[in-house]
Amino acid sequence: MSERLLAKYSGSVPRYTSYPTAPHFHTGVNCDIYSQWLSELGAGNSLSLYLHIPYCDRLCWFCACHTKQILRYEPITTYLVALRREIEAVGKRIGKGARVTAIHFGGGSPTMLKPEDMVDLMDCLKASFDIADDAEISVEMDPNDLDEPRYDALAAIGLTRASLGVQDFDPTVQKAINRIQTFEQTKSVVDAVRARGVGSVNCDVLYGLPYQTLEGVGRTVSDILSLSPDRIALFGYAHVPWMKKHQTMIPETALPDVTERFHQSTFASRMLLDAGYEQIGIDHFAKPTDSMAIAARAGRLRRNFQGYTTDSADALIGLGASSISQLPNGYVQNMPATGEYQRMVEGDGLAAVRGIELSEDDRMRAYVIERLMCDFGFDFMPLLARFPAGAHDLITEARAFARQNPDDICRVGNTSFTITPEGRPFARTIAAVFDRYLETGAGRHSIAV
Template sequence: MQSDLLRRYAVAVPRYTSYPTAPHFHAGIDHNAYAKWLAAEDGEDALSLYLHIPFCDRLCWYCGCHTKQTKRYEPVAGYVEALLAEMALVASRLPRRRRLGYIHMGGGSPTILSIADLARLRTALETAFDIEADCEISVEIDPGFVDAEKLAAWRAFGVNRASVGVQDFHADVQAAINRPQSFEQTAEVVSQLRDLQVGGINLDVVYGLPHQTLESLAQTLRLALSMQPDRFAIFGYAHVPWMKKHQTLIDEAALAGVEERFAMQQLIADMVTAEGYLAVGIDHFARPGDSLARALQSGQVKRNFQGYTTDRAPSMIGLGASAIGKVQAGYVQNIVATGEYMRSVSEGRLPIAKGFALSATDRAVGSAIEQLMCSYSFSARELRQEFGSAADVLMSDAARIVQQDIDGFTAFDGDRFEVLEPGRPFVRTIAASFDQYFGRNAARHSVAV
């Protein structure tokens, strides 16, 4: 029975960190369109800001991010100049000075930045925006390439949340993904962050990696749990060698099959929740009392390109090569290639490669899918109150999905559509049934387990 279910539901679908998803962005949205969109951003709410640093000290073979390895700092220094210039360009096109409520530094490895460049970046942020006193400032950390001095500099920058990469502690798995990293090294970074009073620590763990077994994953989880993080983000490895050529270095024969991946997913949920963590959506867990856990309990969890979050800002500005942003009018993505990105900025152009202008129906469907991904249900009546007749498609789709549901995973009473408990591991696949664009192009995705 389980094999039959997995054949139907463990299919390749989007992760729904946006709607429409990035493969549907198009070049018809350019720097001129984005300039107009920014000029219309005149709301009172604080903005969210994402800064992408597309460099790493090493290239991990499992990685699906837009990044490159560098042994020299000169390319990073030149990129920082472009990043500061882009920040000034964006700020100059907003109708007035805006507040920042969330700042997320991602990559790549943001901690590759020098202490001097980090200080310059903070000065530039304060020049362009008003940073709220309680602004959540988070950074992604590779424990293999930071020391106490650099961590102290990040704390001085304002970091109050940190996401520490673990992936897996088993030596064979680490060798297969080119990421050697000891438990002791990781635990020391976590301890140093706590000493610096960084109040929110997240650990990233990945399942479905080459040579990973249920036993080795359980050991990794036991070690990770011993560090008592505030949150876990536990992702299924996305094997997409057609997009990321370095993933061809991974032995596909050593990867777990769908049934074993599903068993890993269930093992994770059992072990982490047994330690008191609350499950947040499909791949996050939070300690009671953490802001994400409180948001879950109050129905305020959101989902964006950083995963599950408490960030409720209506607009997120993306800065840096390949960065994705969302403003009221729609999505934009910056040029991926760092050289082309830097050239566009140096010529005074917003470095937009593509984007998507949102229709009323897009907003309604996107809201429904986000609610499914966060809380497994939505109210068609509430969506119609917010979006008008643009939400009508959800009513007909909800009725169709339940009618075709031979497994009893969904329910719809004419108002509330819900993914029931047995179907929640497959919510990505169920959400795809509402996606008005899914299957319209040749986009390929990772499996939903």
């Protein structure tokens, strides 16, 4: 990859886990509108639930999540009272017949919850929603939180997928990002959940961290491969200190430049491919037998706020402070501040503070951007069938961009638009071509490579 192409196409663009992206949400979408949208869900609709636990017992400097460090458990106890109230309120507003097919516990650190609180929270979900017997239940895990009673509680709530953040095993890198986690700790979690019947394990690895080297990234990936996870996410560190002040603790002079980031990414990717994993989109890898690899091969891969997913639910319901819901009508975000979130749900049980209602143009561009991020291209006939009113103009945009681009990062034919292998590292940049909101000036983003 030439330095010229890296410089030209690695600018700051969204990650496109939604379209329109979160910086374009507005306060015109409130609790009343959210309540109405929820009431329109019902028989025949499938639901996915995301529960946000916005607390950690340590704050990792690299993290860009909505979370805060606490040293006492009492704030969690208080928060869970509000979370259960929201669960009940949302469940009552959704029409009968909607069925939950997936539940994801994220954070923060959901494994900070006491075992009895994990079980109680799942009991509350079961009382408020119709949960399918084969629903996927995934939990983000911090090995530093876990013990035998918590493992037993995770098994009791029906855990099917364990997600472990690793980042990097190099002690120098771990110290720089305030994330001390040994390989032995990580292995113990993988062994413990597998011993309890959990059939799928995901590990997250980061490149672009302070003091990372190619050799260090290689050692971390080699260690991860020895655990034989079903899925591996290879994320580029997003340095956004203007949004997450604790990232100022990371020395910027220790961060690799865009060329080094690219080399780290391609080096790690090659190791994973050589080990037999299939690449999924821009930053995921999966065993060929994994459901995500199967969905990708079949053109059924999806992308939402959790990244790449096989989740095909009609609506994603976000529960907890800062959570975002994705409904047929549009997006809704809860109050991010935990104290204010708790005060809001004491009222009518909802805490929506902003969002956006989707226009037909939004839906069309969201479809195209998702296919670019998942399949590295889109076919014209399905687009025309879904959006007959606007598809011709968008296809004209695609043709114009491909024909005016001298770098062969994408191509256009009679029936499709395709990102070339050389252009795949810049999929986010190419997707941004179809983003009508990007030039409005709202929001800053991480670099694309």
